[in-house]
Amino acid sequence: MRIVCCGTPFRGDDGAGLMVSERLRQLGIQVQTCTGEATDLIEAMDGSKEVLIVDAAITGAPAGTIHEWSDCTLELQRDSSTTHTLGVAEGIALARVLGRLPEQLHMYSIEAKTFEVGNEVSVEVRYSADKLAKRIADLVATGN
Amino acid sequence: MTGRTIRVDTLARVEGEGSLYIKMAGDRVSDVKLKIYEPPRFFEAFLRGRHYSEVPDITSRICGICPIAYQMSSIHAIERALDIHVEPSIRSLRRLFYCGEWIESHALHIFMLHAPDFLGYPDVIKMAADHRELVEKALRLKKIGNRIVSLLGGREIHPISATVGGFFKVPLKSQLAELIDDLEWALQASLETVDWTSKLEFPNFEQDYEFVALRHPDEYPLNEGRLVSNRALNIDAAEYEDHFTELHVKHSNALHSIVRGRGSYLVGPLARFNLNFDRLPMTSQESARAAHLTPPVLNPFRGIVVRAVELVFACTEALRIIRQYEAPSGPTCEIPNRAGIGQAITEAPRGILYHRYAFDERGLILTAKIVPPTSQNQKRIEDDLREYASQLAAWPQDEATWKCEQAIRNYDPCISCATHSLKVTVKRGR
Numbered sequence: 001m002r003i004v005c006c007g008t009p010f011r012g013d014d015g016a017g018l019m020v021s022e023r024l025r026q027l028g029i030q031v032q033t034c035t036g037e038a039t040d041l042i043e044a045m046d047g048s049k050e051v052l053i054v055d056a057a058i059t060g061a062p063a064g065t066i067h068e069w070s071d072c073t074l075e076l077q078r079d080s081s082t083t084h085t086l087g088v089a090e091g092i093a094l095a096r097v098l099g100r101l102p103e104q105l106h107m108y109s110i111e112a113k114t115f116e117v118g119n120e121v122s123v124e125v126r127y128s129a130d131k132l133a134k135r136i137a138d139l140v141a142t143g144n
Numbered sequence: 145m146t147g148r149t150i151r152v153d154t155l156a157r158v159e160g161e162g163s164l165y166i167k168m169a170g171d172r173v174s175d176v177k178l179k180i181y182e183p184p185r186f187f188e189a190f191l192r193g194r195h196y197s198e199v200p201d202i203t204s205r206i207c208g209i210c211p212i213a214y215q216m217s218s219i220h221a222i223e224r225a226l227d228i229h230v231e232p233s234i235r236s237l238r239r240l241f242y243c244g245e246w247i248e249s250h251a252l253h254i255f256m257l258h259a260p261d262f263l264g265y266p267d268v269i270k271m272a273a274d275h276r277e278l279v280e281k282a283l284r285l286k287k288i289g290n291r292i293v294s295l296l297g298g299r300e301i302h303p304i305s306a307t308v309g310g311f312f313k314v315p316l317k318s319q320l321a322e323l324i325d326d327l328e329w330a331l332q333a334s335l336e337t338v339d340w341t342s343k344l345e346f347p348n349f350e351q352d353y354e355f356v357a358l359r360h361p362d363e364y365p366l367n368e369g370r371l372v373s374n375r376a377l378n379i380d381a382a383e384y385e386d387h388f389t390e391l392h393v394k395h396s397n398a399l400h401s402i403v404r405g406r407g408s409y410l411v412g413p414l415a416r417f418n419l420n421f422d423r424l425p426m427t428s429q430e431s432a433r434a435a436h437l438t439p440p441v442l443n444p445f446r447g448i449v450v451r452a453v454e455l456v457f458a459c460t461e462a463l464r465i466i467r468q469y470e471a472p473s474g475p476t477c478e479i480p481n482r483a484g485i486g487q488a489i490t491e492a493p494r495g496i497l498y499h500r501y502a503f504d505e506r507g508l509i510l511t512a513k514i515v516p517p518t519s520q521n522q523k524r525i526e527d528d529l530r531e532y533a534s535q536l537a538a539w540p541q542d543e544a545t546w547k548c549e550q551a552i553r554n555y556d557p558c559i560s561c562a563t564h565s566l567k568v569t570v571k572r573g574r
Contacts, residue, residue, distance in 0.1 A: 094268060
C-alpha cells in the first residue's frame, strides 16, 4: 500500500498530512508527500494498486476529528474546503474519469481548525496527527 | 430600468479564494468588487529578524504553484544588496529552473483551469470525460515541468536547493541530458497546443492596456531585465516604488497596485508577449504567427494562446540550456557579510514579482516588501469586468456570471496557494 500525505506548511492545519508523514517516517514507514493539488495527487498515486491518502479537511466537525472516507463518499465532498486549486477530491474524481484510480483507495483526513497563513498546526490537529500515524502504522504492520 | 447583480461568493478555478460582485443598472455597471485574500503581507512581517539566507526557503512557501518565482526574486534582491554576480552557468540553471515552473503552471492553467470555459464545461472533470487526450497531455506536460523543478530544487514542492550565490547542489550534465527526450515531446505538444488554442472561440473584447513586463537586451525575460511598458516606462527594479504604488481598498485584503499618475496596468503573459515578441526564439515566433498572433494582442481572452506560445518558449529554452550546459566551478560563490538593501523583479508565470529587502550588518532582515503579480493585476481585472459586464447586459444571468468568471480566469489569478472551495452562489436583482 502506498501512503500519500497531502498538505502545505505555513498554512496552519493544512500541515496535518505532512505532520502525519513525519510521524510515520519516524516509525520507519515509507511515505510520499504532495501538496494535494489534483495533478500532483494523480502523479503520486500512479502505478500503485492500493493507496492511502492523508489530508486535512473542514466539514464542520470538531477540530482534530479523524475522518475515514471511501472514494465514493469523497465524490460527494467536493464542496468541502481544501487549500488546493483542484484539490484531493477533484484529483480522485479526475483519476476516476481517466481510468487512473488505484484498485483500492482509502483516505483519512483530520478536521482542521484554521488554514491561516503563517500559523503552526493547532494543538488539536497535532494530537490527532500522532493518533492517526499510530493507527496507520498498525494497519501497515497487520497488513490490513 | 432593470438592475442586475452578479455575485460569485467563491470563485472556482483560480488559485486561492476570491469573490466577485458586480452591480448593474441596465447595461451600465455601477460597481465592481473583486475581493481577494492575499497572504504575502503576513510573510513580510514574518521575515523581519530572519537571516537573509533563510529568505528564499521561507518565501518559496508563499505559493505552491510558483515557489521558484518567490525564490528567484528574493535571491536576486539579496544578491543585488550584496553586489554578488554569479557565473554564467548558475545563471543558466536559474533560467532552466524557471522554465520548469512556467511549464508546470502554464500547462495547469491552459488545460485544467481555463480550457473548460472555452469548451463549455463547468470543470476539468466533466471536460475529461469528452476530452481525455487534453487532460492526459496536461498531466504529462506538468510532470515534465515537475522533473526540472525537482532536479534543480531538490524536491517538487517548495524546492530547497536554490540559495543566495547559486545552488546547494548543481546537477550533472548527464542528469540534465535525461530530460531531453521528455522536453522534445513537450515542445511538440506545446506547438500543438498553440494551434489548438488559437482555434477556440474568443469574445470580441479589446482594451487599451498599459502592459508592464521585464525586457532584457537579448532574451525573453525570466530573471533579469529593465521594467518597461508601452507607455514609455523604462526603469531599474530599484526605481519600482518611485513609479508604482499600492492602494488599500475597503472590499479587499489585497492592495491594489497602480502606476503613479496613470492607474491600472496588466502584467503576465500578454504583457511579456507584447513587449518582448522580438526576444522569443524563432520557434515560438513562428508558432505565434501561424496562429495569427502578433503583437499587440489586446484581447485578454486570447491569453490562453499566448500562454501556449510561452510553453513553446519554455521548452525551447530548457532544451537550449541543457544542450549547452557546462557545470559551474562550484555550486555557490563566496558571500560577503555586510548590511544592504536590494530590489529585484522576476517574471513569475502570472507576471512580475517585486521583492525588496533591507538587512543589517549581521544579515538580519529589517524590512521586506513583496508585490505579487495578482495584486498588480487586481485593479486591471476590475477594470476589465466593468467594461465586459456591460456587454453582457442582455445575456441570461447564469451565462453572464460564467463569462465574468472566465474574464477573471484570463489572468490566472494566484490569489494565494490558499483556501479553495467550489461553492458558487448567484443572485439576481431587480
